[in-house]
Amino acid sequence: MLQVKNICGGYGTTPILKDISFQVEKGTFLGILGPNGCGKSTLLKIISGVLKPSLGKILIDDKELATYSNRELAKTMTVLPQLHGAAFSSTVRETVSIGRYPHQKGFFSQWSEEDEYAVNQAMVQTGVKRYENAYLENLSGGERQRVFIAQALAQSSQLILLDEPTNHLDIAHQQQILDMIRKEVTDNGLTVVSVLHDINLAALYCDELLLMEKGQVRAFGKPHEVLLENQIADVYGAQISLQAHPEQPKPQITILPEIHEPLKDGKITLNHIQIQEEYVELRSQFPLRVLSSAVHNAGLGWYENFINRTVKPEYNIENVQEEYTQYLYKAGFSPTNTVGMMTAVEARKAIIKQYETPFGEVYVIVTAGIGGAIDVSKTYEREFPIRIGTINIWVIMNAKLSDEAFVQAMITATEAKTKALQHERVMDYQTNTIATGTPTDSLLIAATQTGDYMQYGGPITPVGKIVGRGVFEATTEAIRNYQKGE
């Protein structure tokens, strides 16, 4: 659809763009990224024909841009430049209708049904129809932006060039506009080339990204090929970290502030851990990085409070999340700052163990209810329901763990728990084989993220060695404690 070949150009004698080449297929959404002043808008002006390149050429549908007549070009390509606060004296409908001018034949041509349909459709799509008779000057910046996007859509061309279309828009409208553009690209084969400042939105919505640096192409490709941590940090001169989007296979960046509240040089001590009547608690006063399979706030995150709550064996609530949140409120915990587990084992039967290691103290806290212990290799042949019981394990470390170390520590802890069950000869009462756990076991690894950096957590690493030993010893004791009271 669009070919950009060896473009050089700028303003007057000042060269801005240097040898830019790329091409965009029909039905593709290309995002142009790059730091302020790198030449994104200049490139868009050259593609749209507003600015002549000093070298190179632009082809649209294999035809050179310079050979298009104005009307022909307006039907083929729509341009939405960066908007500035100018004075507008027309209504929303009039402004959107301007998009139809390239489709008018001759000076006295009739406004057709097709024109009317395109204008209405564009106003509905962008959510501006309800104030179609309002004057632009009386609209907010974001509303005005959507009117111009409606005008671009009404033009019904195959190629749209946009310069920061989501400027001034709140997140709901950013989503609405980009969803709409994405839909036009996917469903109707529209080709979009857009300058975008928001790298994360670009990664989410664009098929391809062009990363510019000082008037040149630094990278071109799919979002995961272009958004490399070092490359983005280098081009923008910013500290960033790259993660996966929670729901889509798209990279997302997070700024790492240089000036920030330093993590309080907090250490977890035995004083932070208390056994109460209804729960075991750890209140740290500073956030720990946590990976867990807890009932409340599972997954990876930062939390200050941890509770392992004792519930009655007959606890059977439909909306556990809601009930748990209410419980936390009543017990004086912030639900958004607390990881919560649940067990039928009484809190007083919890085992708390402290270990000194070369990198800092480690605490292992375990409650073990093994009434429902099962052999995981045989569960495929059993009938449910089974008896109640849960082994809840917390490993709290005064150390800085990599993500890899967190996951490896989870594996190591699970292996150590299973070894404890084997050691104590805990049986699966249905299969009469050694149990490996219970159906509802939960595990939590938390680290202060201060002190020594631990990249690995496998069995033979400093982290793994203490996790293995600590979880084995604490689980063994917790099983004995449980059996004493049976």
Ligand SMILES: Nc1ncnc2c1ncn2[C@@H]1O[C@H](COP(=O)(O)OP(=O)(O)OP(=O)(O)O)[C@@H](O)[C@H]1O
């Ligand atoms: N009309 C102009 N006359 C002369 N120089 C200009 C003109 N417009 C832009 N420039 C210069 O060209 C360079 C590239 O500007 P351009 O607007 O293309 O950057 P950009 O990447 O779009 O920046 P931003 O992210 O800030 O919008 C800048 O140094 C700018 O000062």
